[in-house]
Amino acid sequence: MFKKEVCNVARALRPDGMRKCIGCFSCMTVCAAVNNHNFSISKSAIKIKTSGGLKHGFYATVCHACKDDRACLEACPTGALVERKGGGVLLNKDMCTGCRKCVDACIVGAVFFDEEENLPIICKHCGSCTRFCPHQCLTMEEVDDVL
Amino acid sequence: MFYKDYIRVLYINLSTGRIRVDKRKDLRAYLGGVGVASKLLQENMNPDLPPLHEDQPIVFAIGAASSVFPVITKTVAMFISPLTGELGESYAGGRLAFTMLHAGYDAIVITGKSQKPCYVTVTQTGVEIKDARAFWGMDSDKVGSYIRNREHGSGKRSIIRIGPAGENLCSYASVCVDTYRHFGRLGLGAVFGSKLMKAMQVTGDLPMPIPNFKEYFKTYSKLYKQVTETEVMAKYHDAGTPINVVPLSAMGGLPTRNLTSATFEHAENISGEAFAKNNLIRKMACTGCPVGCIHIGQFRREFDHVCEYESISVGYDYELIYDLGSFLGVDSTDGVLYIIDAVERNGLDAMSCGVVLGWACEALEKGIITEEQTILPLKMGEYVNLAKAVDYIAQGVNQLYTDMGKGVKYVAKKYGGYDFGMQIAGNEMPGYHTGYGSLVGALVGARHSHLCNAGYSYDQSNRDKEFDKEKLVDYLINEEIERCLLNSLIICLFARKVYNRENIRMVLKCVGLDYTDETLTDIAKRILRTKLEIKKTLGFAVQDVKLPKRFFDTPTTTGKLDPYLANEIAEEYARRCEEILAEEDESIKEFV
Numbered sequence: 001m002f003k004k005e006v007c008n009v010a011r012a013l014r015p016d017g018m019r020k021c022i023g024c025f026s027c028m029t030v031c032a033a034v035n036n037h038n039f040s041i042s043k044s045a046i047k048i049k050t051s052g053g054l055k056h057g058f059y060a061t062v063c064h065a066c067k068d069d070r071a072c073l074e075a076c077p078t079g080a081l082v083e084r085k086g087g088g089v090l091l092n093k094d095m096c097t098g099c100r101k102c103v104d105a106c107i108v109g110a111v112f113f114d115e116e117e118n119l120p121i122i123c124k125h126c127g128s129c130t131r132f133c134p135h136q137c138l139t140m141e142e143v144d145d146v147l
Numbered sequence: 148m149f150y151k152d153y154i155r156v157l158y159i160n161l162s163t164g165r166i167r168v169d170k171r172k173d174l175r176a177y178l179g180g181v182g183v184a185s186k187l188l189q190e191n192m193n194p195d196l197p198p199l200h201e202d203q204p205i206v207f208a209i210g211a212a213s214s215v216f217p218v219i220t221k222t223v224a225m226f227i228s229p230l231t232g233e234l235g236e237s238y239a240g241g242r243l244a245f246t247m248l249h250a251g252y253d254a255i256v257i258t259g260k261s262q263k264p265c266y267v268t269v270t271q272t273g274v275e276i277k278d279a280r281a282f283w284g285m286d287s288d289k290v291g292s293y294i295r296n297r298e299h300g301s302g303k304r305s306i307i308r309i310g311p312a313g314e315n316l317c318s319y320a321s322v323c324v325d326t327y328r329h330f331g332r333l334g335l336g337a338v339f340g341s342k343l344m345k346a347m348q349v350t351g352d353l354p355m356p357i358p359n360f361k362e363y364f365k366t367y368s369k370l371y372k373q374v375t376e377t378e379v380m381a382k383y384h385d386a387g388t389p390i391n392v393v394p395l396s397a398m399g400g401l402p403t404r405n406l407t408s409a410t411f412e413h414a415e416n417i418s419g420e421a422f423a424k425n426n427l428i429r430k431m432a433c434t435g436c437p438v439g440c441i442h443i444g445q446f447r448r449e450f451d452h453v454c455e456y457e458s459i460s461v462g463y464d465y466e467l468i469y470d471l472g473s474f475l476g477v478d479s480t481d482g483v484l485y486i487i488d489a490v491e492r493n494g495l496d497a498m499s500c501g502v503v504l505g506w507a508c509e510a511l512e513k514g515i516i517t518e519e520q521t522i523l524p525l526k527m528g529e530y531v532n533l534a535k536a537v538d539y540i541a542q543g544v545n546q547l548y549t550d551m552g553k554g555v556k557y558v559a560k561k562y563g564g565y566d567f568g569m570q571i572a573g574n575e576m577p578g579y580h581t582g583y584g585s586l587v588g589a590l591v592g593a594r595h596s597h598l599c600n601a602g603y604s605y606d607q608s609n610r611d612k613e614f615d616k617e618k619l620v621d622y623l624i625n626e627e628i629e630r631c632l633l634n635s636l637i638i639c640l641f642a643r644k645v646y647n648r649e650n651i652r653m654v655l656k657c658v659g660l661d662y663t664d665e666t667l668t669d670i671a672k673r674i675l676r677t678k679l680e681i682k683k684t685l686g687f688a689v690q691d692v693k694l695p696k697r698f699f700d701t702p703t704t705t706g707k708l709d710p711y712l713a714n715e716i717a718e719e720y721a722r723r724c725e726e727i728l729a730e731e732d733e734s735i736k737e738f739v
Contacts, residue, residue: 022439024432025245026371029215033367037360039149039215040249041303042352049302054326054431055460116354134375134437 010086010143012065013125015046017137021058023048027129027138034128036114036121043114045123046138060138063088063110063123067143072122075105084125086143091122149215150358150659154183154253159267159274161342162201162259166274168252176738178660179211180637181236182674183254184225189677191256194684198227198235198334199316199341201260207247208254210637212654214245216367217374218642219654220433222247222324223634228333228594229341230318230499230554231573233685234678235333236594240433240639241325242305249303249351259342266308266346268298271353279345286310286492287323290346300350308346309336310494312541316340317552319499319575320541323491327431327441327462331496332596333574363657370654373645375437383440383641384430388465389419396473400581400607400704403473404527405505406569406697409580409704413478417468425480428460433639440641446481461487469578470501475508476527489534493541500540502575503555504533506568515563520547559695566696571595572687582606582705583614586698587713588623591689591720593678598640600626610705616712620719624727631674632667669734672727679724689721 028041028048036043046062065087073081073089080095081102098118103111112121130138148155154174158167177183184206191204206225213219222243228235247255250271257267261276264283268275282290287310294306305325313320313336320336321329330336339345357363374380382390395401396414403411415421426444433441444463447456461484471477471486490497508525510516518524522539523532536548543549550558555575559568569576571589577597579585588602589595597603600623609618630640636654638646646654648664655662662670699710 022430022432022437022441023434024437024439025434026217026437029435030367033357033360033364037357039355039357040352043354047302057429132371132437134439 011140012087012143014141015060020135021137023058026132030132031129045121071105072102075101156254157252159257160259161261176735178635178670181223181634184208184223185677188225198229205257209244209247212636214248214435216654217371218436218639220435220639221637224330224335226338229337230334233687234682237330237332239324239328239330241328242434245434246305246349246351249353251353261343264343269349282345287494303352304350306348309339312493312495313340318554319496321496366657379644380438384438386419387442391465393418398704402580404476405509411473416478417472422480444484446484466578467497470498474501477530482530485530486534489537499575502569503551506555510564572692579603580703582703587716628671632671689717
């Protein structure tokens with residue numbers, strides 16, 4: 001499904017190297033800063049957590065870039081979420097009512113909610129986080145996808 | 148707070164349960180971090196009362212640029228040290244600075260004493276003092292797990308806690324921060340214990356808009372690149388600080404077997420490379436640091452004879468390897484980790500603990516104390532017994548071990564062996580026996596730490612040159628002043644070469660503080676002046692310090708030290724401090 005070299009270069013974020021994660025939180029800091037101009041990691045579309053304290057490893061919760069069935073999009077009653085090339089969705093903020101149906105629909109828990117803005121936080125797969133990941137735990141993968 | 152003209156201070160009184168928040172514009176004159184904490188300590192301390200009296204404060208402060216730039220990760224704790232009776236100052240990484248920032252506090256001042264064991268939760272929506280009776284007696288790892296399960300805030304919190312040593316008021320009990328970091332030195336753990344405060348959880352995710360995103364992100368990216376792509380930080384990331392073990396031993400500066408030597412014949416067995424080969428399983432980072440210098444080592448321990456093992460993971464670093472390794476004659480990586488585990492469980496400062504055990508081994512051998520008192524046949528290198536002795540210190544199982552919990556100066560004075568109880572002004576010696584820089588640097592440093600002014604670094608860089616007393620004093624005092632600035636942001640000192648003045652000014656500008664170099668120097672001096680005033684009030688005078696004779700018997704990397712010359716250097720430094728104290732602080736008016 002995912003190919004390294006394809007003509008149609010849509011890209012998607014892959015947190016496949018999380019075993020190497022050191023928990024520096026640079027990805028969250030950068031995501032919140034770049035996408036929401038905010039220092040708070042609550043504004044980040046990627047979340048790094050431990051699985052039971054720091055003695056255990058870290059895992060990342062982030063949009064899986066679903067392609068065929070996009071549960072968040074299906075759940076959106078207003079059409080504020082539209083398909084993104086390469087997987088996942090894009091948010092049209094003006095059309096969103098803040099109903100949170102997309103949050104509930106995402107079974108990996110990767111749609112977060114910005115209480116202040118009353119909007120979901122949707123990963124754009126912009127790749128900013130990957131550029132500031134010192135151990136390449138997060139990478140961008142080229143995806144063969146045509147909308 | 149960023150882009151604001153004030154410092155936001157949270158006051159918690161454990162006796163009355165009263166919580167108060169203050170916005171202090173005047174504290175901007177102290178920038179943040181150690182500056183703000185020093186001023187708050189000075190305001191809230193009670194010089195006439197003992198360090199563990201309930202009216203003595205604990206002050207935490209984050210820096211002026213905490214957490215939003217690479218490697219600006221530390222929180223400072225200030226208190227009156229139960230170990231030295233004077234200035235208590237200790238730094239920890241982990242997530243505390245990050246969470247305090249996002250909970251909306253620059254500083255926290257804790258006073259009073261709870262009626263029953265308690266833990267405190269601090270969030271952006273409130274502060275609570277909660278029941279910790281069932282946690283009392285638990286090791287710091289266990290209480291961390293319970294609080295993690297009981298409280299909300301996964302992924303955006305910091306849990307700091309004490310172990311049995313803090314509860315039992317050991318003078319060098321530590322506070323564990325997020326499992327692998329510590330407020331290690333000078334006994335903050337005992338101050339927690341004296342207030343019946345087992346732990347504190349800080350949670351924060353307050354939205355903080357960045358008004359100047361372009362400027363901020365350009366600066367962040369530049370610093371991130373410097374930190375991760377240049378050689379400046381590589382040492383800390385790769386094998387880590389333990390890479391120093393072998394070279395330091397080879398040049399004759401590694402304190403070994405209670406400083407009977409400064410060369411360890413088994414240094415290669417406990418080197419950074421040996422730990423990496425035998426035990427290193429992962430590395431971790433403090434929040435906001437892409438370097439990841441926290442090295443986690445694993446060893447296994449057989450608990451039954453039918454192939455039954457438990458696996459134990461602990462953090463290791465140069466200072467721990469020196470103090471629980473070469474200083475105690477322990478010559479294997481597993482042996483060092485074995486003692487580190489005991490120190491961690493009990494919540495003690497590894498460095499002080501190693502030095503106290505070093506004295507005990509030698510005092511027993513010399514017949515100053517008996518095996519009846521030590522319970523175990525304490526010997527250099529025998530790490531299983533040494534680890535057991537760590538438990539005994541934390542629990543205070545008899546009079547000797549209770550006394551050992553008061554520090555090496557106390558036991559050496561009481562039982563004998565002052566000449567080989569390796570402390571400097573009451574603080575157990577750091578891992579460098581490199582020359583006048585390391586010894587006098589720790590003696591004159593505000594908190595008697597090698598990190599006050601890095602005298603050990605001066606010794607190593609200048610060992611081939613002719614010794615110049617004036618140059619050393621200049622170096623020590625300039626470094627002490629500059630570190631007051633670094634510690635007011637609070638930059639991890641591992642990144643001190645990245646954060647030169649240009650970069651410091653740049654990050655401060657990004658968060659709304661546009662200062663000239665001159666103003667920054669004024670602030671740094673003001674901070675040092677405040678610390679010196681505190682020390683004076685608490686009765687410290689360098690002339691009163693009597694250094695153990697062994698510092699002068701065992702040759703350093705630069706040869707044997709002369710006590711008279713060491714004294715001269717210290718007195719010259721003290722004279723320079725008096726000059727700083729007498730200086731008129733004109734520029735403070737800009738902040739009032």
